[in-house]
Amino acid sequence: QSLSLLFHRTNFLSSSLQLRFTYCTSFSPFFLLWELVFISSVVMTGTGGQAQNGSVDVLDLLQGWGSGVGTYDDFNTIDWVREKSKDRDRHREISRKRRQSITALLLSVSDAFSGWLLMLLIGLMSGALAGGIDIAAHWLTDLKEGVCLNGFWFNHEHCCWNSKETTFQERHRCPQWKSWAELTVGVTEGASAYVVNYLMYVIWALLFSFLAVFLVRAFAPYACGSGIPEIKTILSGFIIRGYLGKWTLVIKTITLVLAVASGLSLGKEGPLVHVACCCGNIFCHLFTKYRKNEAKRREVLSAASAVGVSVAFGAPIGGVLFSLEEVSYYFPLKTLWRSFFAALVAAFTLRSINPFGNSRLVLFYVEFHTPWHLLELFPFVLLGIFGGLWGALFIRANIAWCRRRKATRLGRYPVLEVAVVSLATAVLAFPNDYTRMSGSELISELFNDCSLLDSSKLCDYGPLAKGGEPAGNLSEGTVGQAERPAGPGVYTAVWQLAMALLFKMAITVVTFGMKVPSGLFIPSMAVGAVAGRLLGIGMEQLAYYHHDWDMFHGWCSPGAHCITPGLYAMLGAAACLGGVTRMTVSLVVIMFELTGGLEYIVPLMAAVMTSKWVADALGREGIYEAHIRLNGYPFLEPKEEFVHKTLATDVMRPRRSDPPLSVVTQDGMTVEELEGLISDTSYSGFPVVVSPESHRLVGFVLRRDLVISIDNARRCQEGIVGVSRVIFTEHTPVEAQGAPPPLNLRAILDLSPLAITDHTPMEITVDIFRKLGLRQCLVTQNGRLLGIITKKDILKHMAQMANRDPDSILFN
């Protein structure tokens, strides 16, 4: 149904001109500063544009008088082949001129380096934005608890940073920081203080979430959600105007802070990718090379999505692999190298901002020191199974919920929905320490390996916290390193964590998909981290009380420190994230960059692999693919192979019962006939044949180009009337005396349409569409044109086949 957007039509000429106009004028105020700084580059690319206009290329000539040929409507698919050809033409032109003058040589050099400059800009801007978002979200999150008297703009940690009245142990309690209860009713403990704090927490949460959803609704509807499904679709060649625009950027940045601060079960990682892509798209407008070419721009966006993950996790290599594995469609090696550069620049910008004050890029950076034992692979695989199960179930539940939202009245009140969910989250989250804290804090706490100085509940182990005698067979020297019995704090923590697990699992399902910016990484990781920590504590206690069991024999002797619950938490987080997103290499590399040790890659791989297998067995799609399908975007999944044994003839139009294919003959039609064909049909293009009888293919002409050209000719060219013949041949034939002059449109004819035979297996056809980025392909039989296959037909066919035989692609 929504697929019809693909061939959606508007009064395109006017709308496209209008859009271009909007872009050009509204661009300057926002980027005045940048323009001043990079005036030189703008000037330089400006002249580059002139150089291009001087080209003899047909498309450019047409752009001179038509301005519209070669561009796309909103919700349309780009033609990769044409875009790449256009870029090569531009490039050839620059190369040709290079020899002629020094200026042209400099221009060609600046053209070559403009990609790097663009990457630098994206890296700097995204890093700065990510840092700002981190700081602002941290501050607003703390504002729910209290306020700093030294200045309301300090967060809790900053407020107490320089306070001399606190000890290291009590570093979170300083007189400058006042909870709301302290400020209003004047007490810090007791029931009334609790009630006031509770109330303020809920009110702030509601306020933040309301503001977020209001801003999104009012100014930038595209700013909601994680953005990754749409970015995947855009990168595959779809056009969604405004999705990566400046308003989306501004609103998404602000509302992301609000949404994270409101305490909803969502993360900032996915939206950061969207923010980085907005930066990329906006900076593309500084350079003609990227502004005018949809394919080149998508290369930049691929790099930008790497930048997003790089700043979200402080993992530049992981970010590049994420872009390669998960998001990108066309990812040449040149882009790989540039993505890496941009990701590094962004990571270093973020580090110099230092949002967490610990010179780390993420809150939950962790270093483990205890090696793991081969036998531990068993619980690790268990975590993988849990992650896979949770991932598959989450996707099903979330998709069902989103479908319900679309189908029922629920979808009509997005603000109310957010308010209700936010209220429920805040009310349920406050009583439990582990749900009250933000997602990243929770993950950080769970990943943490207990050191001797740690004062958290999770580290409240028997002999250490009580200061009593070492229990059991512990030798004196290893106290603190050795396995210890759990103290009361740990028991409380376990209980609270179990409740938090159930709560997070339920609330995340309804949260993802609401009309606020919402990432999935942090909630998924939180669920996994809680489960992993619980299993880790369980294993630890098992090892302590039953160290004589065979399975612990030899590696977990009394007095040894053998189980690291933090490692279990990390593996659980990776497994759950893997189950939800089906990332593999990039996930392992991101986690590797978070922990910084080759040691833990093997457990990580075990958990992530198991998780992926289990999740794939229960449902083939990751959450992003599921949302793409839910929204009906025309996305041709590059990872899955088409395995059915159908032929092109089964898929092509017209079907047997349909009217014959609408074709244009190369010299037999008049302007009126063509206009009639255009208004009668809604196809996005027409094959041009030698004659209706022979059906021998000459080329392909796009509807949009045809309409614009006829329109232009009628306005600008002398003597073009309804009965003028339209000619697509090389030489315009001499018309009979008195007849109007013919209109030769060979310039807009695509002389190299790809044609396949009717016996071509669909698996090969799908491969061709995917790899070459086609919009349509003609089908011939024994040299005669028989029909046409569009991307839409392929997607429909794939959906049909998948429904007919759902598990046929299971073991691939």
Next chain:
Amino acid sequence: QSLSLLFHRTNFLSSSLQLRFTYCTSFSPFFLLWELVFISSVVMTGTGGQAQNGSVDVLDLLQGWGSGVGTYDDFNTIDWVREKSKDRDRHREISRKRRQSITALLLSVSDAFSGWLLMLLIGLMSGALAGGIDIAAHWLTDLKEGVCLNGFWFNHEHCCWNSKETTFQERHRCPQWKSWAELTVGVTEGASAYVVNYLMYVIWALLFSFLAVFLVRAFAPYACGSGIPEIKTILSGFIIRGYLGKWTLVIKTITLVLAVASGLSLGKEGPLVHVACCCGNIFCHLFTKYRKNEAKRREVLSAASAVGVSVAFGAPIGGVLFSLEEVSYYFPLKTLWRSFFAALVAAFTLRSINPFGNSRLVLFYVEFHTPWHLLELFPFVLLGIFGGLWGALFIRANIAWCRRRKATRLGRYPVLEVAVVSLATAVLAFPNDYTRMSGSELISELFNDCSLLDSSKLCDYGPLAKGGEPAGNLSEGTVGQAERPAGPGVYTAVWQLAMALLFKMAITVVTFGMKVPSGLFIPSMAVGAVAGRLLGIGMEQLAYYHHDWDMFHGWCSPGAHCITPGLYAMLGAAACLGGVTRMTVSLVVIMFELTGGLEYIVPLMAAVMTSKWVADALGREGIYEAHIRLNGYPFLEPKEEFVHKTLATDVMRPRRSDPPLSVVTQDGMTVEELEGLISDTSYSGFPVVVSPESHRLVGFVLRRDLVISIDNARRCQEGIVGVSRVIFTEHTPVEAQGAPPPLNLRAILDLSPLAITDHTPMEITVDIFRKLGLRQCLVTQNGRLLGIITKKDILKHMAQMANRDPDSILFN
């Protein structure tokens, strides 16, 4: 000239059968052990093969009676489309049977997991081989100097390991280790000892290198060189039988040890990739899925090349990126994930072997602790420029030398050549400490940051070594950390390093390309490391003596430790390696994994980027591409874009002056006519058309398939004689009374040949060839078949265009 190999013909039926026979029989003795261990998997894949034979697929049916249809000759290019279709057929068959019985279900599961098992095997085997090579090469290298009395199989370090008679300072001198002079003339010092040691060093070096070249010549000519150019070609779809066979594996492993130990200026990294690919290819024979499918096998080989780099540098992620960036042609995401797994397994296998006794995977692992300053980027970029210059010059010099070797009599005496070069190397290398040691030792020494306990000449700094008063303004507390004046040891070292630099630069040019296994990574890195260390020492002394200069103001105050010469060495090594190979991301990631700190990625990127730009400006090709072109392999570079504005009609055959295209008509030719066509022409296939007049395309038939089918039909089918009609239509027409029955060969007809129009730009055509992995493509004009373009035509055309306009692809 060598391109003609592509369409090389042999008496293929017999030879292919013979080859298959050889493979089957000679396989068992070598892998008896493996077969015993993996008997279950062999059994399982054996039945998998039966399942496949039971398929109704036409190719399989033909294989039943013909055994040859669907395979390739040596020095031929595979058809990726067909191979992938074959695999999908196989896969579909397994999926279909899965529902029928439990056994089939298990088979399908085992089929799905066989890829992972294969990866595990490759990882284990390659890791073990790499460990063995490291240990053996270390031992043989030390054997040139002396022998251990405790057992001749101990290397120097092992020999002195447990010796109690030595101190830490003198840990390399223990009574158990005797130099050759000590053993023979009984003295350790003095002229006679020196002469004896010199002589023994030269003799051993000659012996090792002679053995290496002899073994290569006698048993496995393919074992010479680095192997990476050939592997790139193979991965792009070329067939070189035996290049990855078991003899190559055995001989390459042995001779690699000998070549490294002989002290020639070569490394083991490239050959390790070849060794890993041999392992991959050999293990493929255990699984029908991979044995029978050339495309699937190439996926495994891509992973294997990642494994090779993983064990060579102890960098699993870098290895995977190397495979992706440098070697692979078709690299689906599934392969990425599996490569990563295999690379990890290999790295862990190598670590458990622990060849260097320091639980590191490489000799030159290093950790730096001093941060770098922004101003240092200037010398870093200088190193990049040096690396780029050296890379470009090295490639030119080496290619010129290799061409000379091919053209002149030099090429006829490879053994003599190796002996002479080896003699020259040994004679010139011995007097200089830095050339006498092996390449990895040299790099390790140069990367090393001087600690207080270091006794090497390079760390002989003034105040420290002399124990005297701290010079200049140094404050007492920071001695050892602070910048120090160079002592006499450093001056000697600088002098020797300068000599070593010149020597290495010259000797590497003649060494690479000789008939022994020879990698380029280590020599290139050594050159760069020497240059970098020299620059680093220079900078350090500059900072010491001129710390009042503006450029050192603020960050390099007296008493501070600000310049790390080891870091300069590392950057120089990276820059030179980048200049020679043109690796980018993978190189940075490998170096990152060697140093283990995000800090140094920015200098690394600066050096590597500069190096690549400088080198690209002087010559577009990396050393591997240059060697591919030198050897005339049919390799379609996936990285470079074709930028010329030619059309398919300019490239296709037949040209205007040529005789018309040889075609087969679908129902008009007899067996005799076809046989005549086959013997008259040497094309590898023929288009099938409806009739010679209409020239409307029906399909494409491969020469090899045609010959085999006619041969089979003449032998096995009743009544097939010379005048029998050959039919390619769906329904066999009824023949006139008395005429022999027709032969229907529709089964071998490819009904989905790709056809493009004559106006298709070559840039798009090249893209189609590259992305779809085609062997040939038909050209039509207005629906009529006009000609054919093969991969060979495209390569010729590209070479022509590149010659005509050599720098047109410079700024891409």
